[in-house]
Amino acid sequence: MKYNILLFTVFTFVTQLLYGQEKYTIRGEFPDHSLDNEYILLYKQSALLGESKRSKEAFIDSILVVDKEFYYEGTINRKPFLASISCSKGNRFRYNTTFVVEPGDIQLRIVDWNSEGNVAGTPINDSYNLYVIERGKVVNKMRFGGTERGETTNYTKEDKSASIVDAYKYAQEGKILFLEKYAQYPDVVRYWLAMCIDPINPVVRESYLSRFLHIVDLMPKVDRDILLAWRDYRVKLKEYLEKVAALKDCLDVNKPRFIEVISNDSFINNGK
Numbered sequence: 001m002k003y004n005i006l007l008f009t010v011f012t013f014v015t016q017l018l019y020g021q022e023k024y025t026i027r028g029e030f031p032d033h034s035l036d037n038e039y040i041l042l043y044k045q046s047a048l049l050g051e052s053k054r055s056k057e058a059f060i061d062s063i064l065v066v067d068k069e070f071y072y073e074g075t076i077n078r079k080p081f082l083a084s085i086s087c088s089k090g091n092r093f094r095y096n097t098t099f100v101v102e103p104g105d106i107q108l109r110i111v112d113w114n115s116e117g118n119v120a121g122t123p124i125n126d127s128y129n130l131y132v133i134e135r136g137k138v139v140n141k142m143r144f145g146g147t148e149r150g151e152t153t154n155y156t157k158e159d160k161s162a163s164i165v166d167a168y169k170y171a172q173e174g175k176i177l178f179l180e181k182y183a184q185y186p187d188v189v190r191y192w193l194a195m196c197i198d199p200i201n202p203v204v205r206e207s208y209l210s211r212f213l214h215i216v217d218l219m220p221k222v223d224r225d226i227l228l229a230w231r232d233y234r235v236k237l238k239e240y241l242e243k244v245a246a247l248k249d250c251l252d253v254n255k256p257r258f259i260e261v262i263s264n265d266s267f268i269n270n271g272k
Contacts, residue, residue, distance in 0.1 A: 028108035040087040081187035135174035142167040186223035
């Protein structure tokens with residue numbers, strides 16, 4: 001009798017544990033064989049700067065690369081989340097690309113070590129690739145004057161500057177469309193939203209700030225409040241850093257001129 005009760009309890013626990021879990025797979029391909037027989041690292045990409053507990057829990061697993069390809073199976077028991085594949089080989093290079101973990105068959109294709117990999121196969125990733133990855137590549141093309149490694153385009157300085165501004169606007173509009181669409185999935189959007197509302201981030205543009213803050217308001221209340229509290233902290237941190245920098249500049253400007261003390265031995269030697 002006791003054995004049957006124990007067996008039923010274990011069965012119930014396992015059923016509850018597995019309930020709601022859905023399978024996902026990741027299939028990926030690198031541009032060459034540089035990482036063959038090496039392990040790449042799979043991380044959750046949703047921790048805010050300073051969020052130490054979530055950062056410590058970000059690592060998911062390592063994946064072996066065979067013949068420039070990799071494959072991984074996992075289960076997800078909560079809402080989709082942003083993830084990243086990170087890899088390196090000595091001091092030769094480091095590479096990182098992002099995508100969304102959600103139920104289904106996720107396909108990653110990295111065609112160039114200098115740009116994000118393309119992702120497809122699941123609904124959110126199809127949108128992520130269209131609005132975030134592809135539009136981000138347009139910015140990189142304008143910034144570095146080419147589409148792939150070694151490929152260059154001829155721009156005048158003025159044309160290039162105008163093109164970069166247009167490409168940046170194009171990329172930001174795409175990011176806004178994506179984040180608005182998936183604001184109900186906080187672990188998908190919080191990494192990008194934090195980057196776009198961080199007052200310390202030098203690339204944040206005031207003209208887009210209100211639109212990104214509007215997206216924050218579309219998030220579930222608990223997650224919205226956490227992100228807004230984090231931003232308030234970053235505002236105060238920026239003010240503190242600016243005060244420290246101003247104080248240091250003031251001290252440097254008013255630094256006293258120290259009189260060099262000449263020893264008695266120097267007088268004696270000079271007298272000779």
